[in-house]
Amino acid sequence: MRAGPAPGAGVGAPRRSGRGGRPWAPGLVLALLALLALARVAGMAASPARGPLAGTLIVVDPGHGGVDRGACHLPSNTVESEITLAFSFLLRDLLREQGARVLLTRTRDEDLDLDPRIEIANANRADYFLSIHVNWFPDPSCFGAQTFYFPGREESRRLALLVQDELKKVDPANFREIQTGRYRVLRLTRMPGVLVELGFVDSPHDRAFLHDPERRRQLAEAIVRGVIRHRRGEVGPEPAPDLRDR
Incomplete structure (x- = not known):
């Protein structure tokens, strides 16, 4: 991901997991059906019957994967595709604890195009879509988690406001505000959805969050709280x- 340093602005688009992607080919239809079949099974039975998110189905989308590693800071071994997958497993477990059923668009380091991610959410009629990413900008002073939504989607905007509010509580130094993003995964999914940039790979401040298990958990818990608040109508x-x- 790429962003500018201005408060609340300048964070750029995901290169593969938000827009663009390869054209559909006939062979992808069979692959998509297989993905959907797996999606309907994976992660659906472990949620408690009660909780603030009981009765909801949430699709968590770990950005990038496979040959598309995303944003990288190689001196610190910070690789976006690896971070988003590990974080999404954690987020899935925390959402389940609150009663949600959760699907991951990918569960391994694979090269997954955009349209299958979108179709998993739409075909399963998910209640929420959460796309997880890590940002990039060459200035190491640029830091802070940030939440994006597709312009004109009021419920997605409300979700973004709540998630960002909770993320800023975890890191009071974070000055960033929500921002619109015309990303394909947000434009074509039919439910409230946001894209969350967990931080900047070039920022020592953010890498401390991305590599520390307890801080990663705090970020994941913040996203869960934001979803719960949206569900409650806040x-x-x-x-x-x-x-x-x-």
Whole structure:
């Protein structure tokens, strides 16, 4: 991912997991059916019958994978595709503890195009779509987790406000606000959805979060709290007027 340093702005698009991708080929249809079959089974039975998210189905999308490693900081062995997968497993477990059924768009280091990710969410009629990424910008002073939503989707915007509010509680130094993103995975999924950038690979501040198990757990718990608040009908705090809907 790529971002500029301005508060609440400048975070760029996911290179593969948010837009673009390869054209459909006939062979992909069979592969998609297999993916959907696996999706309907994986992770569906371990959730408790009760909890604030009982009765919800949430699709968690670990960005990138396979040959598409995403954003990397090789001196610290920080690789986006690896972080997003490990984080998504943690997020899945925490969501299940709150009663949700959870599907992952990928469960291993594989090269998965955009449309199968979208179709897993749509075909299973998920209640939420959470796409997980890590950002990149060459200035190491650029830091902070940030939440994106597709413009014009009011429920997604409300979800983004709540998730970002919780992420900022985990890291009070984080000044970033929600931002719109015209990413394919957000545009074509039919349920409230957000894309969460967990931090910047070039930022020592953010790498401390990304590589520390307890801090990663805090970020995951923040996302879960944001989803729960959305489910309860809450409205998150609005950014300052000059930072809204950028």
